Amino acid sequence: MCRDDELDAWLDVVADGFAHPDTQGVPTHEDFPRDVLAHAERDFAAAGVVHYIALRDGSAAGGGSLRTADGVAQLTGAATAPAHRRHGVQTALLSTRLTDAAAAGCDIAVVTTQPGSKSQQNVQRHGFHLLYTRAVLVKQHHQPTP
Template sequence: MAERIERVESQLISKGSAAARLRRGDDKGFVVPVAGGMASYADENSPLNKVAGLGFGGVPTAAELDEIERAFFALGSPVQVELAHLVDPVIGQRLTERGYRLEGFENVLGLAVSADTERIVPAGVEIRPSAGDEFEAWIDLVAAAFAAPDTQGAASHEEFPREVIAAAMRDFVSAAGVARYSAWRDGELAGGASVRISDGVAQLTGAATAFTHRRNGVQTALLTARLADAAAAGCDVAVVTTQPGSKSQQNVQRQGFDLLYTRAVLVKQP
C-alpha cells in the first residue's frame, strides 16, 4: 500500500512540475525517475522541488544520486528527499554519508474508503464542485490556510510564501487532475478543498475554512463529500499528509484516519 501511495504522490508532483514549466513557457526544471520514485524541480522555492517515492524500486546507485544532485545544484536548489521509513535503511545511511541532514518528518495517514460513507452536511452549508468563476476566491482561501503554519506538534522545516503556494495549486488543478470543492454557508464562500483520485487512492490535497465560518461543520462536510465521491470512483483508501502531532493530524484522526507510515525529510545544500 505504501508503494502505491508513494507512486501516486510521485505522479502528482511530476504533473504539477510539468505544468509549472508550461505556465512559465520555458524548460527550466526537470522530472527524473529514480529507484521507484522521481526527482522534481518545478520552480524557484517551489514545494514541488523534491525527491519522492525513493526506494520502492530498489536502492539508488551513486551515479543516479550524482545526476540528481548536479541537476538541483545547477539551479541553485538544495536536494530534499522525503524518504518513507518502510524502504531499505541503507538508503538513509548512504544519503547521510553523502552529506544529507535530517531536517524533519511528515506523517502519512490513511482511511479505508467505504461505499456507505455518509455525507454530513450541517444546516445552512452546501458542498458543491467549485465553479470556474470562483477559482480566484477559492485559491485565495485555500492558499492562505497553507501559508499559515500549524504551531501544534513538531514544527515544519519549511514555509512557503502565499503566492508560491497559490502557483503550485494552480498547476495541480490545471494538469494533475485535482478536483476542487467549495463550501457555501449563508450565501458566502466558507471553505474549499481538493482531492486527486488515482490507482484506487484518494489524495486529500488540501482543505481550508474561512475564519468567520469555523466551528460550523464546514471541514467535516468537505471531508465526507470527498470520501463519498472517492468511494463512488472505486477508491479503497484515502490519504493525507501532516506534520507529526499537528492540529491537522489530530483533526483527521478524529475522523478515523490512522497513521500508515512516516517520511524522513533529508536535505543536502548546494
Template sequence: MTGQPLFCDVELAARIERAEVELITNGSAAAHRRNGTGSGFLEPVMGGVASFAEDDSPLNKVAGLGFGGVPDDGLLDGIERAFARRGAPVQVELAHLADPEIAVRLTERGYRLTSFENVLGFPLSGEHRRRQPEGIEIRTSGDEEFEEWLEAIANGFAHPDTQGVASHEEFPREVIAAAIRDLVSAAGMRRYSAVHEGAVVGAASLRTTDGIAQLTGAATAPSHRRRGVQSALLAARLADAAAGGCDLAVVTTQPGSKSQQNVQRQGFHLLYTRAVLVKQAGMSHSA
C-alpha cells in the same frame, strides 16, 4: 469510523509514494510549461523523482525514493549539482518503510534530518454519508469561482496549524498560489467549496489515482471554524472517492497537528512517517 487499525506494509507504502510522485511530477511539469523550457527539471530517481518547479516552490524535492533500489553516488551527485545550479538545497522526503540503506547513504553525504511528516489513511468501502453544516452548502467548485476557491486555500497555507510540531518550511504566498494553480491544471484535482451566504468560507481538493484518493489540501476561514466545515468537506471527498472506486484515502499532516487530530477523529489511521532530510547547496560529502 473504522475500528480495526489499518496496517501499512511496504507494498502499500510504495503504492502511496507512487501516487505522490505522480502528483509532484504533474505539478512541476505544469510550472515548467508556465515559465518556459529550462526553468526547472524532473529526473527519475530509482522509482522516485527529483523535482525543481521554480524558485521557492513547495514542489522542489526528491519524492518517492526508497522502493526501487538504492541510488548510487553518481546519481546523487547529478541531482545535487542540478539543485545547486539553481541555488537550492536538496530536500529528500523518505518514508520510514523505504530501504534503510538510503538513509545511511544520505547522512554520509551530509544530509541532515530536519523534520517529519505523517501519512494517514482511511479504508474506503460501501457508501459514505455526506454532511451539510447548518447554513453552509458543501458543493463541487466550478471554474466560475476558482479565484475565490484559490484564495481560501492560499489563506489556509498562510495560516498553518499552531498545534503540534511546527513545519520547517515557509513559502511566499504568490508561489503557493502558483503551485496550486499548476497542480489543479495538471494533476486532475477535483475542487470543493463550503459556501455561506454566497461567499466561499472553506475549500478543499481531491485527486484520485490507482485506487488512491489523495486529500490534497483543505482550509476554512477563521470566522467559520468550529462549525463542522472541515468535517463536511472531508465527508464529501470520501463519498466521491468511494463512489469512484477508490479503496484508500490518504492525507499528509504535520506530526501532532490539529489537522492530524481532526482526521484521526474521523477514523484515519497513521500509516507511516516521512523523514525530511536536507542538504544545503554547495555542501561537500564524504563518500
C-alpha cells in the same frame, strides 16, 4: 466542488488558511507565496485534481482538493480560514471528498497532516490510521562569533 469561476476564491481561502497555521501540533516550517500556490494549483487542476470550496454563511470558509488514480484517493490542499475554524468546515470537506472518492471507485485514501494537529485528529475520527511520521529537520545558520 469548486467551479472554474470559483478557483480564485478557493485560492484566497486556502492561501489565507496556510498563511495562518493552526497553533495545535507541531508547527510547519513550509511557507509558499500565494503566486507560487496559485500557479501550482492551476497546474493541478489542468492535470485532473478536483478542488472543493466550503461556504459558511455565504462566505468562502475553506478549501481542499482530491486526486484519484488506480483506486487511490489523495486528499490534498485542505485549509480553513482562521475565522471559520472549529465550525466543521474541514469535516465537511473531508466527508465530501471521501464520498466522491468512493463514487470514483477508490478503496483507499491517503492524507498528510501536521503531527498532533487538529487536522490529524479530524482525519483519524474519519477512520484514517497513522502510517508514519515524517521528520523535517531544520538547521539554523549561526554566524561565527568574532
